[in-house]
Amino acid sequence: MIKTCSKILLIFVLVSFLFACNPTKRVAADIFLLTKAEVLVDSKKVTKEEVLNLMLQKPNNTFIFGYPLKLEMYNLAKVNADSSYQAWLLKKPERYDRLSKLLSEKQVARLGQAFFVSGLSNILKENGEPPVILDTLKTIKSTDKFETYYFDHGYLDAVSSFKIDSVAPKKATITYSVTKGNPYFVDSITYKPSSFIIDSLYQLTKNQMVIGTGKQYNLSDFANERTRLTTFFRNHGVYKFQENYINYNIYRNDDSDKLNVDLIIDQYSKKSGDSLVKEPFDIYKISQVNVFTDNAGKKEYSADSISYNNINIYSSAKLNFKPKAITDAIFINPGNVYSDYRRSITTQSLSNLKIFNYPRIEYIEDVSDSTKNALISNIYLVPLKKYTFNAGFDLMHSNIQDFGILGTAGLTIRNVFKGAEILEISGKANIGSSRELANPDDVFFNLSEFGGDVKLTFPKILMPFKTTGFIPKTMFPTTQISAGVSRQRNIGLDKESFTGILSYSWFPKRYNNIRIDLLNIQYINNLNPYNYFLVYRSTYRRLNSIAERYTAEIDPSYLNENGTLEEQRGTIDFMNSVLNNSIPVSPEDRTVVRSISERYDRLTENNLIVASNITYQKSTRKNLTDYNFWSLRTKFESAGALLSLLDRDKSKTNQNDNSTIFNVAYAEYVKGEVEFIRNWQLSSKKVLATRFFAGLAIPYGNSSSIPFIRSYYAGGTNDNRAWLAYSLGPGSSGGVNDFNEANMKLAFSLEYRFNISGNLNGAIFTDIGNIWNVFDEVKNPKYKFQNLSSLKELAVGTGFGARYDFNFFIFRLDIGFKTYNPAYEYERRWLRDYNFSKAVINIGINYPF
Known part of the structure; x- marks a missing residue:
């Protein structure tokens, strides 16, 4: 009852606030607030922003449901807060005397600029909008702009007018009416040569003209043709040519809607004494x-x-x-x-x-x-410094580290071998503290990680044969050789890792990129697999809850002094006893234990990956301010083929009969993925952005599953934002593990971005996706992609967010709600968790895609 009353009261307050707002508060009695402006072209309403932007006056921006939020913010501010303060201060002399004794005369005078006096009003004015007052002079100029616009688009007889209506006291609307008339078309183009060189070059390119007979007249076509010809001439040796040497003479063909065009290219003009002399252009x-x-x-x-x-x-x-x-x-x-x-x-x-x-x-x-x-x-040329050193320091907190200190250092050495090579050396060191991990010596910093990377870049393709025939220098080819090592102690499973990459990249076209990793080597050695259940606590709790049901059958050595499973050895022994039927359990519990055991084996196994891959990227985006573009990225990777070829006898195997090299089973798989992004700029400050991703990795030969580091996960800041990273899927399993991953992924996102005020922008989004297991060793049907009916397990998250543009980066805050959760029974999947208590807050840098 109390909650219901609170909601009613909140709604009443909001409604009262909205009705109390007066948009004409700052509008004088003899003028009008412009509340609406529309354009009718041939009696049809125009929504094209290119046309609407021709209006020199537009109504104040509206937020939601047509509410003029920025105008109301401006109206809430005091007109002159400082003057109001001074008037209040001088109204009663004792006020000034009393404040002067308490503070000082200087401080009393400065109170007018204080936040509580004028600061709030200044903020409201800066982020709000003053009322748009109807100005008939600007209205007349707008009609001229409409006529000019349609004239430039081929409607030479276009006529524009306007009508002002008073719809309420101190409020008015404008309706612009444009009659285009018949369009005009180019009927003939006559070229008048001025020199032999220009004429010969023109003949080579005239078939690519932007303007052409039969096309509707458009002023931009003539400007583009002028630019195109100038570029062609200058790229073919006419060094002194400029756009202003190209002119057009356009005239009507009798009284028809046909236009004749004379294309005139003047000769080169140079000053000789006090006069200009013309001469033919030369090729330089x-x-x-x-x-x-x-x-x-x-x-x-x-x-x-x-x-x-x-x-x-x-x-x-x-x-x-x-x-x-x-x-x-x-x-x-x-x-x-x-x-x-x-x-x-x-x-x-x-x-x-x-x-x-x-x-x-x-x-x-x-x-x-x-x-x-x-x-x-x-x-x-001005050479950069040969040596550049940088260092960084950061304090960290994560689900494993309660407190951590991270230090990084990097050294860049340019022109290492005097052939424009660049050598980059970097290292990092992290020490931290965790209360969750075993710490018998009670040492505060009980976590550590150290690592280093070396990368050498050559400005060419390093191959035993020439590649300039199919990868010329104009494609900016590079070769990179990199290696890295890292060692973790008491973080997770305690790992040693090594990576080595030999890669080539080049640009076939300006916005296209190809990268080939000829060799991509990654070796991971888990030092302490028995730490698994110390790290993955939710998995431990699931296993322990099963063990509690069979306390009488469990060997006491599996338990600790609290009567629960001992995290390191006891958990492993209990799983083995269940799976070899030493401890009889129900079929349902046995299935869960088998699943936990499979995941334990998967995440604690050592990995040796020797892969090759090719990545192709194409984008139509010209620059960072281009919001109307698409981009495509595809990648194909194959791992294990080289090692399988070298390991012909397959004599060395592990307990699972997998072939090994250096006592590690090497991975064999193929993997392909595609990502497509499309953005539409709906207006200057409104963008509709979409992203589609699909990926599949198939193990074969020596592998029955994909290495964890090459698998897919769902959820997180740049994925399905209604779920935390690694918490979604696989399939309808409900994300029961600490880190949920699989070898197949589908994802789709739709985001509408708009401006709220100044550098503050907003977004409304929908994220759809999930991960599944397919063609691997996982048997649980909830995890697997069975057929097209599994698409019913695509999770849907919706939400809203805010972005603040700092120019050099964008700070992003998103709130996601679980709209369709495949973890529930089919009839209960929609809107079961759609509330703020189960919302996920995402903080990120820059846009999610």
Whole structure:
């Protein structure tokens, strides 16, 4: 009853607040608040933002259900809080005297800027919006913009008007009406050549014209054609050509809706005395390429110089680079015709070496050349520091560590072998404390982890044969060789691990990337598998609850002084006794114990993975501010084939008859996955984002399951946000393990992003997905993907979130609700846990996808 009354009271307060708000509070009696503005084109309402943005005045932004939240925030602020304070202070002289004695005259004067006096009002004004007052002058200018817009899109006879309606005291609406008329089409294009060189180049590219006969007139087509022709001419040697040399003469064909176009390309204009002289354009060629490796810029100051591949390299001191490393990154060569493209790709290639600052490239006319159409290209480079050291320090807390200290250090060495190679060395050390783990010596820091990585990058493909025929330098190829080691003590199962990778990557096109890991080696050695039940406590509790039902049959040595299973040895002995029928249990309990035993074996086994994979990525995103794009990532991986080939006799096996190398069963599997992301920019501050992911790993040969580190999990900040990471699935099992994983995954997310105020943005999302076991050793039907009917086990999470844009990163807070939970019986899956008490709060950096 009390809860019901509280809810009624809350609803009453909210409704009262909404009705008490007055949007015209700051609007004078003789003016109008603009509450609505719409555009009708040929009597049809327009929703296209490109058109709506032509209005110079729009109503105040609305939040939910059309409520003008920002306007109300502005109205809640005091008009002049500081002046109101001063008036209040001077209203009674004793107030000023009393405050001056308590504080000081200076502090009393400064109280006007205090938060409780004017600070709140200032915040409301900064994040709110002042009322949009109807301005007829801006309305008239808006009609002009509509006519210009449709004129530029081929409706040369477009006419625009407006109508203002007073809908309430101090409130008004505007309706713009546009009559487009008939569209005009390009009927003929006449090219008027100005020189032989320009004409010959134009003939090579005229079939790719943006404008064309029969197309509806569009001003942007003419601008794009001007840019396209300019780019073509400059990339084919016409060094002095600029866009302003291209002009159009457009005129109507009698009284029809046909347009004739004269394409006019002027000659080059140069100043001669006090007049301009026109002359035909020339094609310029590169006569010299000079590279100044330390930005000296003057050859007479160079202490070291060399000519390599017809490129002159200068240095004010001894040259610290192999000439080939520099010339391989340069695409401007003597004898080439001038090209903006070669200049751009050279700049990008030199930047990708990551041993120089952004390069500067200039061209000067070669006065010594008799043809008078030769250029000298000077490339100025400023080397980055050879050594860069960085260090970091962090305090940590996790479900295992109550308190931890993490230290990291890294050293970058550039131009290691004078061929633009980059060597990166990094290390980390972590010490921590945990009350959950066994600590007989009562040492505070009873956890530790140490590791290091080395990575060497070459700006080319390292192969015993030439690859430039199918991976040219323009694709920016790189080779990376990396290795890493780490050692954990008293964290989890205590692990030693080693990784080694030999990879190649290149860009077939500007926004496409291919990466091949020729060798991807990972070795994991679990030092203390008996710590398993000390770490995975929920699994221990499940096992112990079964043991409590068979206390009479259990060997007392399996138990500790509290009468529960001893975590390290007792748990293992109890599982073995159940599985070999030494302890009779019910079929249901035996199934659970077998499942726990299988997972124990899986997570405590040592892993040796020798894999090869290829990853292909393609994106249409031009930059970080491009919100209308799609991206595709596909990956295929195969593991174990090389080791199986080397281990032909299969003579060494473990207790499960798996072939071993170095006493470790090596993994054999194939794995494929695909991820597709599509974003639609609905308006300047509204984006609809989607993500689809599918992955499947199939064990074969020497493996009956996928290594844990190569499996899939569901839930978490960047996945299904209504579940914690590793807590969803597999299938309809209900996430009963501490870390739930499987070898098949499907995921789909839909997110609507919108602006709330300033840098604060909001989102409403739906996440759908789950993981399953398939083609592996798991037998429990709740875990397995049986057929298409298993898609009923796709979990659905919905929620909302906030994002604050700090420009260099985005802080994200999401709240997810379990909307459809496959862990329940089919009839009870919808909205059973849809409440704040079971919501999951996710904190992350940047967008989830």
